Amino acid sequence: MSHPIMTCLWFDKQAKEAFTFYQAVFTDIQLISENPFTVNYTLAGKRFMHLNGGPEFKINPSISFFYNAENEAEIDRIWARLIEGGKVMMPLNTYPWSSKYGWVADRFGVNWQLMLDHVSGDKVYPSMMFTGDNNGKAAEAIAYYTSIFPDSKTVQLSPYGEGGADVATHLNYAQFQLQNQAFGAMDSSHMHEFAFNEGVSHVVVVxxxxxxxxxxxxxxxxxxxxxxxxxxxxxxxxxxxxxxxxxxxxxxxxxxxxxxxxxxxxxxxxxxxxxxxxxx
Missing domain, CATH: 3.10.180.10 (2,3-Dihydroxybiphenyl 1,2-Dioxygenase, domain 1)
Known part of the structure; x- marks a missing residue:
């Protein structure tokens, strides 16, 4: 396969509006093409497509996007823009895993995890949260996906451990690669009103x-x-x-x-x- 895996975000008549917003938020964004149905672009080299799909599906936190900021000034600037009309999921602060990290759902419902001190070579990548009936299956899913796609591997599996915020053996954070592209995954036993849906999909071009x-x-x-x-x-x-x-x-x-x-x-x-x- 010679084509990168792309992310599709489902909107209801807001595909262009969302792209215009992200142009004002991120400096490393580049338009590829647009028409009344889709907007295609790259963000830090990652391919995205916005689809005007209608009101049937809503984007939710089940798939979020890590964005690895270069420095504190960048993370502060991006955070300030994303919280305009958005919702703070985890405040921008110092955490055990990062000197500065925050999770925000922007005004369109797209979830971003901004971070400093991250080891991934990809500046932006999707991360899947396994909840409900899928809770505890993140590691299984990683093994499944990496067995299907070429140039794939598991990079990191970090369980909650004893005394953690969830089941000790479940994954608090994991990173893997499909076709040399970074993906993240985690389990969550907490009650959530969301699950995977068509709001965010992975596009495989062959x-x-x-x-x-x-x-x-x-x-x-x-x-x-x-x-x-x-x-x-x-x-x-x-x-x-x-x-x-x-x-x-x-x-x-x-x-x-x-x-x-x-x-x-x-x-x-x-x-x-x-x-x-x-x-x-």
Whole structure:
């Protein structure tokens, strides 16, 4: 695979508004493309897509984003902007794991964990919180994901331990890599009103039908296939398995309507059917 795993954030008519806000918050953000349905950009080299998906799903804290600040001035500046209209989940303060750390849900519900003194080579990356029926399964999920994706490994598993804030053997923090990209994970036994949903999904872009079939079959095992390349894995985490040729078809005014009609009929993407529809 030559394409990075992308993060998709689901909005209700606020995709461009949210991107404009992040442009004012972060200095390392770069627009790639936009249309009425999506905004594509990079933040500190990490690919993001904002989708105007409608009111059906809401972004929640089950998947948050670590942002590793370069210095105290940067973390203070970003924090001040993100809390405007947002909600403080953990105050910006000194903690045992960082000289300065804070967790905030911004005005759009996107959750950010700002941090100094972090060892990850990736400045920004998603972190999954395993709650409810999934609580205690973070380590299992990491082993599952790293067995599927190439260039993957477990970097750190840090349990709560005896006397910790949760079950001793559950993960307080973990980091792993999929295709050399950082991801985080943790367990939480506390009562939460949220769980994984389509508000935040991982987008896997591939070139061949063989790759689509491979990831689709592995990630739907014990999970649930959806429509238009979407699926939920056995932990209810949402993924999109998308052929790289879709971007070419959607950026061409002559083929975009044909491609859209074709993939709306699909569950798993079939590249041959998509190409045939765009040729007619």
């Amino acid at each position: 070139d061949t039908q063989e790759e689509i079939d491979f990831f689709w079959d592995h990630l739907t095992a014990g999970g649930q296939p959806g429509k238009c390349g979407w699926l939920k894995d056995k932990y209810n985490v949402s993924w999109q398995i998308v052929p790289s040729c879709l971007g070419k078809f959607m950026s061409n005014p002559a083929t975009a309507p044909k491609a859209t009609y074709a993939f709306l009929q699909m569950s798993k993407f079939i590249i041959a059917d998509l190409e045939k529809a765009c040729e007619n």
